[in-house]
Amino acid sequence: MRILLIAAALFILGIVFLMAGQPRKGARATIADPEQPSDIDTSKLINWSVKPGNAWYLRGANDAIYLYVQVQSGEIKQQKPRTPLNVSLVLDRSGSMRGDKIRYAREAAKFLVNQLNSEDYLSIVNYDDDVEVTSPSQLIKNKEYLRKSIDKIMDRGSTNLSGGMLEGYTQVKSTKKEGYVNRVLLLTDGLANTGVTAPEDLRKIVEKKYTDEGIALSTFGLGADYNEDLLTMLAETGRANYYFIDSPDKIPALFASELKGLLSVVAQNALVQIDLPAGVKCEKVYGYPHEIKDGKVQIRFNDIYAKDEKAILLKLTASPAINEMLAFNCRLKYTDAETVKEVSLEKGVLVKPTGSASLYKEGEDKQVQEMLALFESAEEFDKLMADVDEGRYEGAKAEAAISMQKLELRAASYDSEKLREQHARMKTYVKSIDSVRTMQDSDRKIYQKSNKAVNYEVKKQKRN
Structure with a gap:
């Protein structure tokens, strides 16, 4: 007993000394x-x-x-009070969202509602040809009402992506306050075919909303038919995150991943x-x-x-x-x-x-040279996949061989595990090119999106 008491006293004294050395809050x-x-x-x-x-x-x-x-x-x-959120959830409810897609999207929306508290602002927007505000931006007060409102969102119509996105920005701006995390979350499974559809015009909208109003944009692409290059570009321009969702049942988990970050700013x-x-x-x-x-x-x-x-x-x-x-x-x-x-x-x-x-x-810094090699290889990998998208299979393989040889030499020179992993990813992809040629259209699109999503994470150096 005496030994335990002495140990406890020493432990408490250690904490006191440690606290004394900490900077002021x-x-x-x-x-x-x-x-x-x-x-x-x-x-x-x-x-x-x-x-x-x-x-x-x-x-x-x-x-x-x-x-x-x-x-x-x-x-x-x-434990510290977390930064409050001002979030607009923008859901595609076009006809292609029918079935499991819209069901899991509703689950993800309700998950978001459940995780927020009375200091957070939330708006819910849904869109097809038309844009509707399911719930305008307001403090979280009645979660049951919000969940019931979400259950009423049904699939129909075309894809007015720009209209839904702009309404999301409008809702966040209406309750924007200093010290809040201001974010639009955009989920879609299709191509923008109504409203503003040109990628460069959409990019300019997102850039202006970020630079002028400080509102960021995260994008969630679901299934085979959306434009992954567009959603990646919008997320990068919006200074937030891009997610590829290959299966509807993964929607809630990826929304949870986004929310985890938002709740720990x-x-x-x-x-x-x-x-x-x-x-x-x-x-x-x-x-x-x-x-x-x-x-x-x-x-x-x-x-x-x-x-x-x-x-x-x-x-x-x-x-x-x-x-x-x-x-x-x-x-x-x-x-x-x-x-x-x-x-x-x-x-x-x-x-x-x-x-x-x-x-x-x-005078070379090995870490910087390693990162240069990684960024360059990621760009070359993107070009390789773009060539495959365009059906330039043989040309893609020839260019890939040059890129992979250079990458392999750099991986050995810098003894880099990151570069070896990137080389292995490219090698696996190149081996699959012949089979990609014969895949069904939907399978090929999913395969391409999956590889592009991994390469996006390499470029962003995301930590798991």
């Missing part, structure tokens, strides 16, 4: 000195790093310079900004949409969940006339979801000129 830092440890905010939930693909660049070579930004969040250890309005030195241009950004203005590259990725990860790779080029050290000032900005305070963290990254090829080779 709500404390935040804005750090501008690149020599300071600026990659962690004082809440210990958000970690970030910026590193170049090489510590050097070759004078006059006009070779690409890469910057890799990684943002990671930790797990919320203690630790940061909002998150963006990375890179100040480019004079003479340096941004050629490409892998991972997320970006904007370039006044020598600054901005990448907005909206909400950060607990145990989340964001990976961004910038491809830059410097004018051959430049022969000086390049200094990149990098910022991570976001709103802390608990305190609703703005956080700004800064880092400096230096890349030096050299005429030595051997020094340039020694």
Whole structure:
């Protein structure tokens, strides 16, 4: 008994000392000195790093310079009030949704209702040729009424995707408040064939809603007949998530996955900004949409969940006339979801000129080179699948052979498990191309969507 009492006392003393060393609740830092440890905010939930693909660049070579930004969040250890939600659920009720599809969609909608509380706003929109508001945006008060309203949604008509989506945005905007997670959830099983149908026009709508009103969009594609490239593009432009649902019975589980993230938001309005030195241009950004203005590259990725990860790779080029050290000032900005305070963290990254090829080779950062190989291979995989969509089977196999050989060499060079896994995925897919040619149309569409969804997760570096 005495030993147990002593152990308990030591345990309590340990907790006291640990608590004494913890930062004050709500404390935040804005750090501008690149020599300071600026990659962690004082809440210990958000970690970030910026590193170049090489510590050097070759004078006059006009070779690409890469910057890799990684943002990671930790797990919320203690119980805290979660960020309230302002969500619009937009359901396709076109004729093709009949049977199990509409039944499971209703189940997913009721699951969403059951998980929300009295501080959350929810609206439910359904659409075919017409758009109807099943329940306007309001605080969750009468769940039984909402569930009964959902049960009345029946399949019929065509697919006015744009009309349903726009009504979802309207509903969220009507109750938009600071500190809320504002999100439209769009589920469809078909092609947009009424209202606005052109992909570029739809993309512009989603981009404007995000940049002007701060409302994000997640898309859920069900079955074989929807346009997966469109829904992926809309989700990326809307800074949220894309889900492929191959079977109606998986609808509730994927809605649960989306809701799990929404219920664990630790940061909002998150963006990375890179100040480019004079003479340096941004050629490409892998991972997320970006904007370039006044020598600054901005990448907005909206909400950060607990145990989340964001990976961004910038491809830059410097004018051959430049022969000086390049200094990149990098910022991570976001709103802390608990305190609703703005956080700004800064880092400096230096890349030096050299005429030595051997020094340039020694300066390579293996992790950044690994991520470059992964992003490039994901783009090549997308092109491969697009060729198969168009029936260019032999050309696809020839291009894939070149991509896979390059990927295999890089996987060995960097001893990368990620690259080996990507190589294995591509190899399996290429082996299946001949059988894809003879598949029934619906089976081929499902197979393509499934592979594209996996490759989308590779590009987004999603953690399971």
